[in-house]
Amino acid sequence: MGMQKELQAAIKAILPEVDCVIGWGSGPDPLHGAPLFMRSEDDANRFASGFFAVNNPALFLPEYKGKKVAVVVKGCDARSVGQLLSEGLIKREEVSLIGFPCQGVVDHDKVAAALGEKGEMGEVTAVLEEGDALVLTLRGETVRLNKADVTAEKCMRCQYPNAHIADTFVGEKREPVATADDFADLAVFEAMSLEERQAFWEKEMSRCIRCYACRNACPLCVCRDHCVATSRDPSWLTQADSVKDKLFFQVIHATHLAGRCTGCGECQRACPVGIPVLLLKRSLARSVEKLFAYRAGIDEGTPPLLTFTLEEPTIKERSW
Amino acid sequence: MRIGVFICHCGSNIGGTVDCKSVAEESYAFPDVVFSTDTMYACSEPGQQGIIDAIKEHNLSGVVVASCTPRMHEPTFRRAVERAGLNRYMFEMANIREHVSWIGKNKDANTNKAAELVRMAVSKLRLNRDLHSKSFPVTKRVLVIGGGVAGIQAALDCADAGLDVVLVEREPSIGGKMSKLDKTFPTVDCSSCILGPRMVDVAQHPNITLYAAAEVESVSGYVGNFEVTVRKKATYVDWDKCTGCGLCTEKCPSKKSFDRFNEGVGPTTAIIIPFPQAIPKKASITRDACRQFTKGKCGVCAKICPTGAINYEQQDELVSMKVGGIVAATGYDLMDWTVYEEYGAGRYPDVITSLQYERLLSASGPTGGHVKRPSDGKEPKNVVFIQCVGSRDVSIGRPYCSGFCCMYTAKQAILTKDHIPDSQSFVFYMDIRSPGKGYDEFTRRVQEEYGAQYIRGRVSLIYPKGDKLIVRGVDTLMGGQQVDVEADLVVLAVGGEATQGSPQLAEKLRISYDSYGFFMEGHPKLKPVETNTAGVFLAGSCQGLKDIPSSVAQGSAAAAKAIGLLSKDMLASDPQIAQVDMKRCVGCGKCIQVCPFKAIKEVDVRGQIKAEVIETVCQGCGLCNATCPQGAVQLSHFTDNQILAEVEALCRF
Amino acid sequence: MSVLEGKELRIVGFLCNWCSYGGADTAGVGRFSQPTDLRIVRVPCSGRINPLFIMKALLSGADGVLVSGCHPRDCHYAEGNYYARRRLEVLKGLLPTLGIDPRRFEYTWVSASEGQRWQHVVDTFTQQVHTLGPAKRLPDAPELAALAARLEPLRN
Amino acid sequence: METIDLTRPDTAFIREVEKESGQTVSKCYQCGNCSAGCPMSFAYDIPVSRMMRLVQAGQKEAVLSAKSLWMCATCETCTQRCPNNIDVAKVMDVCRHMARREGKGGVYAVKTFWDAFMQSVGMNGKVHEIGLMVMYMLRTGRVFTDVDLAPKALPKGKMSILPHRAKGRKEVADILRRFHEGAADEQKVQARLAAAEQAGKQAATQEGGRS
Amino acid sequence: MSAVSLGYYPGCSGLGTSLEYDASTRAVCRALGITLQDIPDWTCCGSTPAHTVDHVLSSALAARNFAQAETAGIDDVITPCPSCLKNLRNALEHMEDDLFRARVDALTERPLTRPHTVKSVLQVLVEDIGLDAIKEKVTRPLTGMKVVPYYGCLMTRPASTMRFDSPEYPMSMDNLLAALGAEVLPFPLKVECCGASFGIPKKEAVTRLSGKLLDLAAGLGAHAVVVACPLCQMNLDLRQEQINAANNTHHALPVPYFTQLVGYALGVPEKELGFDKLIMPLAPAFTAMQEACAKATAVAEKKPAAGKTEATAGGAA
Secondary structure, three states, rough: HHHHHHHHHHHHHHHHHHOOOEEEEOOOOOOOOEEEEEOOHHHOOOOOOOOOOOOOOOHHHHHOOOEEEEEEEEEHHHHHHHHHHHHOOOHHHHHHEEEOOOOEOOOHHHHHHHHHOOOHHEEEEEEEEOOOOOEEEEOEEEEEEEEEEEHHHHHHOOOEEEEEOOEHHHHOOOOOOOOOOHHHHHHHHOOOOOHHHHHHHHHHHHOOOOOHHHHHHHHOOHHHHOOOOOOOOOOOOOOOOHHHHHHHHHHHHHHOOOOOOOOOOHHHHOOOOOOHHHHHHHHOOOOOOHHOOOOOOOOOOOHHOOOOOOOOOOOOOOOO | EEEEEEEOOOHHHHHHOOHHHHEEEEEHHOOEEEEEEOOOOOOOOOHHHHHHHHHHHHOEEEEEEEEHHHHHHHHHHHHHHOOOOOOOOOOEEEEOHHHHOOOOOOOOHHHHHHHHHHHHHHHHOOOOOOOOOOOEOOOOOOEEEEEOOOHHHHHHHHHEEEOOEEEEEEOOOOOOOOOOOEEEEEOOEEEHHHHHHHHHHHHHOOOOOOOOOEEEEEEEEEOOEEEEEEEOOOOEEEOOOOOOHHHHHHHOOOEEEEEOOOOOOOEOEEEEOOOOOOOOOOEEOOOOHHHHHHHHOHHHHHHHHHOEEEOOOOOEEEEEEEEEEEEOOOOOEOOHHHHHHHHOOOOOOOEEEEEHHHHOOOOOOOOOOOOOOOOOOOOOOEEEEEEEEEOEEEOEEEOOOOOHHHHHHHHHHHHHHOOOOOEEEEEEEEEEEEOOOOEEEEEEHHHHHOOOOEOOEEEEEEEEOEEEEEEEEEHHHHHEEEEEEEEEEEEEEEOOEEEEOOHHHHHHHOOOOOOOOEEEEEEEOOOEOOOOOOOOOEEEHHHHHHHHHHHHHEEEEEEHHHHHOOOOOEOOHHHOEEEOOOOOOOOHHHHHHHHOOEEEEEEEEEEEEEEEEEOOOOOOOOOHHHHHHHHHHOOOOOOOOHHHHHHHHHOOO | OHHHHHHOEEEEEEOOHHHHHHHHHHHHHHHOOOOEEEEEEEEEEEOOOOHHHHHHHHOOOOOOOEEEEEEOOOOOOOOHHHHHHHHHHHHHHHHHOOOOOHHEEEEEEEEOOOHHHHHHHHHHHHHHHHHHHHOOOOOHHHHHHHHHHHHHHHOO | OOOOOOOOHHHHHHHHHHHHHHHOOHHHHOOOOOHHHHHHHHHEEEEEEEEHHHHHOOOHHHHHOOHHHHHHOOOHHHHHHHOOOHHHHHHHHHHHHHHHHHOOOOHHHHHHHHHHHHHHHHOOOOOOHHHHHHHHHHHOOOOOOOOHHHHHHHHOOOOOOOOOOOHHHHHHHHHHHHHHHHHHHHHHHHHHHHHHHHHHHHHHHHHHOOO | OOOOEEOOOOHHHHOOOOOHHHHHHHHHHHOOOHHHHOOOOOOOOOHHHHHHHOOHHHHHHHHHHHHHHHHHHEEEHHHOOHHHHHHHHHHHHHHHHHHHHHHHHHHHHOOOOOOOOOHHHHHHHHHHHHHHHHHOOOOOOOOOEEEEEOOOOOOOOOOHHHHHOOOOOHHHHHHHHOOOOOEEEOOOOOOOOOOOOOOOOOOHHHHHHHHHHHHHHHHHOOOOEOOOOOOHHHHHHOOOOHOOOOOOOOOOOOOHHHHHHHHHOOOHHHHHHHHHOOOOOOHHHHHHHHHHHHHHHHHHOOOOOOOOOOOOOOOOO
16 A cells, blocks of 8 residues: 555654654454554564554653654544643654554454454454455455444544644545534433433443553553552552442543543553443543633643633533 | 540530530540540640540540631640640541531531541541641741831831831821821820821831832742732832922922822822821822823922922832731721712712811811811801711621721711800711720710710701701601701711722732621631731731721731741741652652642652652642642642541441 | 431532631531531642542542632632632533532532621532432442451551 | 510511512611601601511501501602612502501502502503592592692693593403402412423423333 | 614503603604604503502503513513503513413413513613714704703612612703703702602692702702603692692792603704693793893803894793
């Protein structure tokens, strides 16, 4: 593919200037890509962009603070980088961004669901992209899937497919899928009554195994080893296997991301038991956008919860 | 940990609606509680001794007292546990009086609530740690804001005690409202004869620096070391050169300026010395009235001034200083009575304010002490005084009693008779409030000896008829009888209000003010001159309207507090401040971003950026604590774990 | 020590020491009677209130949470309540997503002089929470909680 | 003067006045400003401030038999000047309503004049001034009321002998009839509103159930 | 000034004792480009007697008129009479409460479907048309005429309902008359009660209270007392001789409606303004005005007293 070659050329061009270029390579099976850390031209030749380049490479940037790195970014990845920059968690001069027009990425849960009786994802031996279709080979047969049916939800409402911050942009910018976020996913959820929502979380969280994969996949969770989930002082959570504590951790995670979460969805993708943990963050993002006209990673300026104005015209305080 | 619990009855204040004994018994079930008892008055000497004895006898390592609000007696009990050898922070209070016994009627519910509050306090205490203060040096200088009688008293007392004093006055002369009064109640002695010498003392005291025609621009810092900037407003006269000879005021051709000192009774010149006894006795130009400024030419005063002190180019000047304590004594203003349309709203020249009447009575006033009514200069015979104009009136948002009007009205009625022997005074009043020493006797004298007619009722309408004013009122003691008085002069006892700009000053000083702009004292009884901001004290009417004796008393009281504070060379800092756990800090800088006091700085620890709290700057608000995602910054004595323990203690059912 | 025969609900208040805690004291001094459900946690400033304290209370079984601080512009620490206002408003928006009625949480401003206003706030909020009734409890890990309670005396 | 037993005030009366007027009478601190400003005070047997005090003290009989209730010109001066924001005129108003309900005679001339006015409205839809006068004179027997004015007013064409009848007079008469039948009684209307709300709710639930 | 169209509620007295108020209001509105559309088949607002019986009844009588207005597509109504205005306003205000509205509906059985407003003619002239616009159209200024404006109790009271001008010392009519060129004397009793409807059942109320008003107005040297309320006008004008008789006074003060003077100043023919309907003739006021004018001019410039003022004796009988 043209795009692949062009990106590889751009990566090779910048390699001499940086410690490392972060991008994607092939993963354990044809349906999965994986992060790739490129330090040589050989590494660059293994670079693979496209439908399976799902991971958010911004996750690794804070660890490289103090070193110069380049990173290949989808539009959503660039938002994470933008947020890290506005919080001063990484330095602009230490990061070089290579952007490209992202055509959307896969949602593995949808693929698994689409395959259904036909087999497991692990049994897929080859994948071919033919226009709007994916042609999978498994158990000796070919299965055609409509790409649109197995594309990640975030791509279906994507407003920023072209990395909005990029030092090098490869290819022609594409039209965004949407011009505004209508938070339709929340509307679906909110069709439930309050009681039903509470029951929903109770049921969902009962599956949680407290693996913290959600947290570890989040490019903005910079506390890492010092997360309050496991600290003794302060001791916000017990280690008990209770729905209360597990839900509370999700609330903590979401609250810590209020006004910061860019909606990359890595937390939810990383969840091994399929809990829709992104919902809480989406709810907060909606509030923050409505109250402070702020979209994390896009809008300049101090994140809204780290600042204030004397009058808050959008906040309707209780009359009493 | 070994915790002792003391449940105070506070006489019947708590004991009346809380079963203190059963709360004490229940407290034994709380974790780590090894001793629990009820006590009649925990704050009394035997009460405190009981706590001390129990600490020693039961080897207690922490104490909970359930009694009144910690805003009242927390320091008392902290000292008590300290006397018993514990760290003062190994102590918690449960507020079972203001928050329980005084607001709930159901004894069972109150008892239950009291026990839960004790449990909450115990849960927190279990996580308390010994805390130790740091000491820092203080600046032995006091700022007094406002040069009325309260401020003068505070300034002189502080200065006499050896402190440096900076006195800032907004007007060109000190003296305040008292300097405008003719006589004072209940002695009917001359106001300026009492105040004048005190004003001179201010001018001559070596320890006092006076800035008149100046205002406080900004305040920063904290108790012991405030940074204050004062704006000296341009007077267009170089006061170093001005001798106060008054030649300029005689020659000034602009003679229609509003006379602030004389409350607008008669006009004055554009360049003025406010009154003969002014301190400092210096001239200043009212810019809006001066022809040099309004018309661009005149210059008479500059030509005539023998010392060449006039300077039309003068600019405001900012002066900065460090002070250890601040006394606010900004006084009051009369409210704008023209909201009373039924009294003419200012349309009738012979309806005047009490303060204007003082100027008419004063021998140094514009009429030389002859009472002449403004409309035609005639001497009035029938003088009507109306009380509670702008006081005790919910309809105009002033429900409070101004406190001094009953007395000054009685005084003015007496003075009226003294000045005009064939006059008759009529006083419309609602209630006579005269609780001071010799005050009620005074209000009797005005009726019995001076023949003033006191009519209980409000006045509904004043209207002119010929050269008289018809005052339509009511005599409620005659059962609601309508009455008319044909008056020559009507004097309104206009109520007071917090002086203009009070809320703005309160914000600069970071002290609270009530909905009327009066500054809030620390406690209505026990801290009447302190504020909740350490090092800032209150004197006079800025805290609530009061008469001269009370203002002077409060001025001295505020001075005593300031002197006490600055008698020490070093002050102990509050150890309830934020601390960073360096191991857990990831250097994200969010705490630095939000700190209102710039009390957190970035430090480099072995190549890694970390946050560090500057201990003497931190004020202990805990904003950083609430901001740090991983809780690496913790506010001592209000840590996450302590608050979580309280929440858990309350929600465990 | 169960909540009084179901008549009381569990309401936790977080009050700034300088204004609202004083306002509640003023209400007490004025003997302005109030419902007894509320339990007050004293904090130095509304800015100290991590919204997660409120979540902790709500998830731990509180039926209502009330936060009160200094009026905007009156913060003892100049700015704390401004941050609080934003954070608490955002938190309030999250509650419905969790299935918690947002009327279970309110924040307001009461100064130390406003005893009567405090009475009104407590009356109104308590009534509001009573109208909503007891909150649904999330299942704790019951056996662990029981164990913890039994181990409590051994901790020291 | 009879002694009033203050230990047994008619609290039901106080509550009723407060409910109907929406005023808190205990706010009155007897400054007398209402009496001071009242233009009709000269014609009152009890000045308005004392009326307020009597209401505070629960002296129902004294309040409802007061002539003052009927001499009030509803000029609103008392309300305008009350320092405690009490709508004094409204308190007087509701006391007068109560007096009517209790069948108090009031000041005959005034009550008759108002009743005649309402009757004129009921008959014609509009007020017919001459008709009103005639009705008033017949009832009070004051046949010479204002006869001195007739020679002035009549030539100006200001007093038509025949009433201007509105087509809608039947409607106006119906309003008066329904009022006297008690169609606007608070409890009745409230009950009807509650029933309607209940019915609305049921309809909504059924709707919800179907969807 | 663009054309304005408003619903018009004349009030019962407009058909009788205040014919000239109604007539001059219509004439002035015409002259100022305001189209008035009468509420079809309007009925009595209930006036004071209804609200002394019951507030719901009073509002129902008023509400019927809004229901009638709706049939003609009228939302915004004006009325010259302050008493009608107060009743109509009160009804609208009280009916914001659902229960009250339901009780009114139970009497009228004609629930209102649209929001309505109601204003006084005075308010419309002063606030909507504006003094400048009126001043521009003055062709016969009232220069030299000394007038006291008398508003009566209800034009601005209760303040919370009327929401117009000051309840204690209104200035709108003062300013309006000044714009016409008249010399407006400060009248301290401009909102004091005239005795209202007590003229019939308790005549003393009027002779006392209106007497006090006339005394003060005459004392100030007024040529006329200008009013805005039919009841006030009747008490001061029709009953002026009763007042004189009771108080042993000899007033002969004309009591025109402000609309009559506005109309005159705007050049509306006198016969449309109903000057002849006034009991105390207006002519002396115009004579005094001319005399004052002539004197002023003579004193000022010693020029003949011709000039702008073309006023005749106002056409009064």
